[in-house]
Amino acid sequence: MAHYQAVGNIPPKRHTQHRRPGKGRTPGELYYEELMGEEGFSSDSSLLYHRNIPSTTIGAAVWELPDQSTTPNHPLVPRHLKLHDLFDAKAVRDTDVVTGRRLVLGNGDVRISYAVAAQASPWYRNGIGDECVYVERGKARVETVFGAFEVGEGDYVIIPRATTHRWIPKRSTKDPLRVYCIEANSHIAPPKRYLSKYGQLLEHAPYCERDLRQPAGPLLAEDVGERPDEQTEVYIKHRGNGPGGVVGTVHTLPFHPLDVVGWDGCLYPYVFNVRDFEPITGRIHQPPPVHQVFEGWNFVICNFVPRKVDYHPLAIPVPYYHSNVDSDEIMFYVDGDYEARKGSGIGKGSISVHPGGHPHGPQPGATEGSLGVERFDELAVMVDTFRPLELGEGGLAVDDGRYAASWSKGLVGGGDPGAAHSEG
Ligand SMILES: [Fe+2]
Numbered sequence: 001m002a003h004y005q006a007v008g009n010i011p012p013k014r015h016t017q018h019r020r021p022g023k024g025r026t027p028g029e030l031y032y033e034e035l036m037g038e039e040g041f042s043s044d045s046s047l048l049y050h051r052n053i054p055s056t057t058i059g060a061a062v063w064e065l066p067d068q069s070t071t072p073n074h075p076l077v078p079r080h081l082k083l084h085d086l087f088d089a090k091a092v093r094d095t096d097v098v099t100g101r102r103l104v105l106g107n108g109d110v111r112i113s114y115a116v117a118a119q120a121s122p123w124y125r126n127g128i129g130d131e132c133v134y135v136e137r138g139k140a141r142v143e144t145v146f147g148a149f150e151v152g153e154g155d156y157v158i159i160p161r162a163t164t165h166r167w168i169p170k171r172s173t174k175d176p177l178r179v180y181c182i183e184a185n186s187h188i189a190p191p192k193r194y195l196s197k198y199g200q201l202l203e204h205a206p207y208c209e210r211d212l213r214q215p216a217g218p219l220l221a222e223d224v225g226e227r228p229d230e231q232t233e234v235y236i237k238h239r240g241n242g243p244g245g246v247v248g249t250v251h252t253l254p255f256h257p258l259d260v261v262g263w264d265g266c267l268y269p270y271v272f273n274v275r276d277f278e279p280i281t282g283r284i285h286q287p288p289p290v291h292q293v294f295e296g297w298n299f300v301i302c303n304f305v306p307r308k309v310d311y312h313p314l315a316i317p318v319p320y321y322h323s324n325v326d327s328d329e330i331m332f333y334v335d336g337d338y339e340a341r342k343g344s345g346i347g348k349g350s351i352s353v354h355p356g357g358h359p360h361g362p363q364p365g366a367t368e369g370s371l372g373v374e375r376f377d378e379l380a381v382m383v384d385t386f387r388p389l390e391l392g393e394g395g396l397a398v399d400d401g402r403y404a405a406s407w408s409k410g411l412v413g414g415g416d417p418g419a420a421h422s423e424g
Contacts, residue, residue, distance in 0.1 A: 002256050003199070003209055003212075003214075004264070004265065004266055005214055005215075005265070005266070005268060006262075006263075006264035007146070007147060007216075007262060007263055007264065007265065008049075008217060008218030008260070008261055008262030008263065009049065009214060009218070009261040009262035010047070010049060010262040010264050011049075012118075012262065014033075014047055015033065017030060018030065018031045018033065018049055018188050019031065020051075020244060023210055023233060023278045025357065026133050026217050027286070030048070031049040031050060031051065031261060032041050032049070032050045032051075032052065032053050032054060032366060033047055033048070033049055033050075034047070034049075034050060034054045035047055035048075036048065036162060036163075036265075037267065038160075038161075038187060038267060041147065044148075044265070044266040044267045045265050045266065045267050046263050046264060046265025046266065046267040046268055046377075047263060047264060047265055048145065048146075048260045048262075048263040048314050049230065049245060049260060049261050049262050049263065050259050050260055050261075051255075051259040052212075052253075052255045053171050053258050054337035055246075056253060056254060056255070057189055057251040057253060058231075058252050058254050059250075059252030060144060060249055060252070061249070061250045061252075062247075062248065062249060062250075063235050063236070063237075063247075063248030063249055063250045064248065065237070065242065065246065065247065065248045066099070066100070066101065066102060066103065066393075067102075067103065067243070067392070067393040068103055068106070068111075068242060068243040068244045068246050068392070069217070069243040069392070069393065070103070070106050070107075070243070070244060070245070070390035070392055071390055071391045071396060072388070072390050072391075073353070073355055073388065073389070073390060073391060076246065076355055076357055076358060076401075077231065077355075077358075077404040078352065078353060078354050078355065078358060078360060078403055078404050079351075079352070079353040079391075079395075079399050079400075079403055079404070080344070080345050080346060080350055080351070080352055080353075080397050080399070080400045080402070080403035080406075081104060081105075081350065081351040081353065081398050081399055081400070082349065082350055083104070083114050083180075083294070083349045083350070083394075083398060083401055084288075084333070084348070084352060084364070084399040085397075085398045086102055086114055086116070086394055086397065086398055087115070087116040087131075089100075090201060091116070091177050092117065093119075094118075094119065095116060095117045095118065095119060096115075096116055096117050096120060096121035096167065096182065096355045097115050097117045097121045097133070097140070097167035097169075097177070097179055097181075098117040098121035098122060098124040098166070098167065098235060099115055099121065099122065099235065100115050100119075101114065101115040101152065101179075101181050101395075102114055102115065102392070102393065102394030103115035103392030103393060104351065104391075104392050104394045104395040105167045105330060105351075105353070105389040105390065105391060105392055105395050106389065106390060106392055107242055107385055107387045107388060107389050107390060108185065108245070108387055109184065109185050109242075109296070109297055109298040109299055109385060109386070109387055110182060110183065110184050110185065110296060110298070110383065110385060111180055111181075111182075111183045111188065111202070111244065111392070112180070112181070112183075112330065112383060112389075112392075112393060113179055113181045113183070113392070113394065114178075114179070115177075115179050115181065116176050116177065116178050116179075117167070117176070117177050117178060117179070117403070118169055118171065118177070119169070119293075120166065120168040121166045121167040121168070122142055122164050122166065122167070122168070122233060122234075123164055123232055123233065123235065123237050123257050124164070124165060124166060124235045124236075124237075125162050125163055125164045125165070125232040125234060125235075125236055125237075126159070126161060126162070126163075126183060126236075126237045126239060127161065127162055127236055127238035127239070128161065128183070128184075128185055128237055128239055128246060129161050129183060129184035129185045129186050129187065129188075129296070130158065130159065130160050130161050130184050130186070130187045130188040131157075131158070131159045131181060131183050131184070131188075132156055132157070132158055132159075132181075132182040132184070132188050132296075132301060133156070133157040133159070133165070133179050133180070133182070134155070134156050134157075134179065134180040134181075134274075134295060134332075134381055135151050135152060135153055135154065135155045135156075135157065135177070135179055136153070136178040136179065136180055136334055136349075137153055137175040137176070137177070137178040138152070138153070138169060138170070138175045138177035138178055138374065139151065139152040139153075139169070139170040139177065140152075140167050140168060140169045140170060141167075141168045142159075142165060142168075142269075143165060143166050143168065143219060143258065144159070144163055144164065144165035144182060144215065144219070144259070144269050145163065145164050145165070145219070145259075145260045146163065146215045146219075146263060146268045146269055147211065147214075147215025147216060147217055147219045148215065148216075148219050149215070149269070149271050150261050151338040152272060153175075154176065154273045154274040154275050154379075155271050155272070155273050156269070156271065156272045156274065156293070156294070156301075157269065157271050157273075158188055158269060158270050158272070158294070158350070160187070160267055160269060161187070162267070163269055164234060164257045164379055165269070166389070167179075169192055172240050175239045180332055180381065182296075182301065182383060183237075184296035184297065184299070185296075185297065186296045186297030186298075187296065188294050188295070188296045189294065189295060189296075190207075190293075190294060190295075191205075191293075191294070191295050191300070192295070195205075199266075204358065206277050206278045206279065206280055206290075206293070207272065207277055207278065207293075207383055209274055210409075211272060211273070211276040212270045212271070212272050213270060213271040213272070214268060214270050215268060215269065218260055218261055218262055218263070219258050219260075220258050220259065220261070220290065221256035221258045221259065223258070224258065226256055226258075227256065228255060228259065229251060229254075229256070230256045231253065231254055232252070232253045232255070232256055232257055233250050233251070233252055233253075234250070234251045234252075234257060235248060235249075235250055236248065236249045236250070236251060238410070241321065242325060253273065257346075261291070261371055272293070272375050274293075274303050274305060274379065274381075275305070277293060277380065279305050279306075279307035279308075281307055281308050281309065281310070281311075281316065283310060283312040284310050284311060284312050284315055285310050285312055285315070285316065285317070285318075285319060285320065286310075288302055288382070288384075289302075291303055291304055291382070292304075295367045298385060298386040298387055299383055299384060299385040300383070300384050301379070301382070301383055302382040302383075302384070303380065303381050303382070304331075304376075304378055304380040304382065305356070305377065305379060306336070306357065306376065306378065306379065307375065307376060308374060308375055309373060309374060309375060309376055311329070311374075316367060316370060316371065316374070316421055317370040317371075317373050318361075318362045318366055318367055318370040319361055320361060321359050321360065321361030321362075322359065322360065322361060323356075323357075323358075323381070323397055324354070324356055325356060325357075326356060326386055327356055327384045327386050328353065328354070328355045328356050328384065328385050328387075328388055328389045329352075329353075329354040329355075329360075329382065329383075329384050330352070330353055330354075330382065330383045330384070330385070330389065331349055331351065331352045331354075331380050331381075331382045332376070332380060332381045332382070332383075333346055333347065333348055333349070333350045333351075333352075333380050334348065334379045334381060335348060335378070335379035336348075336377045336378030336379050336380075337377060337378070340418070344363045344403065344406040345400055345402060345403060345406065346403075351395075353389070353395075355388065355389070363406055363407060364407060367373055391424050
């Protein structure tokens with residue numbers, strides 16, 4: 001984000017001596033300044049002041065990542081993946097958000113995985129790209145070297161590349177923590193067309209800076225009841241020669257990673273809740289780009305939120321059939337009434353995969369059924385990718401195998417006349 005923040009204890013001038021409190025005439029020890037910067041030294045950055053030398057490690061071991069292999073969608077078919085079938089109750093008890101996420105879809109630009117987690121994660125950083133973690137259900141505390149966030153349903157948690165952090169689910173909630181993890185090989189940011197030349201969100205953007213939550217203060221080991229000298233393992237996902245070009249390493253630090261007394265700059269994690277997205281509507285059907293919330297290299301993230309729908313007297317609220325000739329379209333159905341898509345099998349927790357090269361749109365009867373409808377109360381998160389997505393082991397495990405027939409009346413999974421739905 002291009003919005004300058006200053007948190008905690010920082011010196012008045014950058015790159016100058018910054019010390020702990022001294023005793024008498026003896027000056028205190030220096031803090032260690034670290035610049036986290038994007039695109040070399042040519043884009044957004046922050047300066048962090050550590051108690052310890054940030055490059056210190058006393059051990060390195062291989063982290064065997066969950067299966068990162070992918071299978072092409074060949075022969076080409078649209079698919080329905082049932083994410084809620086990925087974790088049973090026993091698996092949830094043993095799962096954390098970092099080591100337990102299962103790969104659903106991926107390509108050379110982005111990997112989409114899913115986890116339902118009851119365990120606290122280890123310390124973690126993604127050295128490959130930014131992460132956008134969407135909280136479908138449940139609550140968690142996300143602790144980062146920049147500060148902590150309390151997150152819950154509908155939150156997008158944007159974590160810049162190389163940010164050390166961990167996920168701690170709240171066990172007191174009735175719903176387990178369910179997260180939809182979008183891992184980029186690049187950075188993730190608001191759409192460029194919504195930003196001024198200096199990075200301010202413009203008036204026509206569907207959200208603004210007030211809707212973003214930043215870290216409120218520095219976070220140190222003692223603030224979370226742990227020892228500053230506690231030896232700690234940090235799980236690092238990084239580029240390598242594993243499946244998808246991704247491998248893992250565990251570094252051991254001789255101290256606790258929460259040792260940043262202050263930081264300032266324009267690069268930091270932040271949270272945006274989908275309910276703060278103000279939908280852009282019109283007399284006739286608006287195209288999916290009005291629903292865009294973030295973008296990365298070669299992909300976009302959109303959300304379809306509850307909204308008033310098209311109000312021309314002859315409007316057709318559901319979309320026209322469309323061929324995304326340049327992209328694959330992945331819709332994650334989070335909330336709302338999907339009875340209207342009965343016949344397609346889609347419901348809460350479903351993903352539809354509509355690949356490039358195959359036109360898609362409403363199930364049979366849905367267009368007629370939508371006439372005169374004034375509101376859609378659905379909530380869905382969409383990822384469109386320019387490069388084709390392949391199926392991860394998680395995606396293959398919960399493919400219903402019938403979705404491709406759902407436009408064919410009379411076949412298994414055929415359409416339900418009278419159904420109304422919005423996008424997808
Ligand atoms: Fe679509």
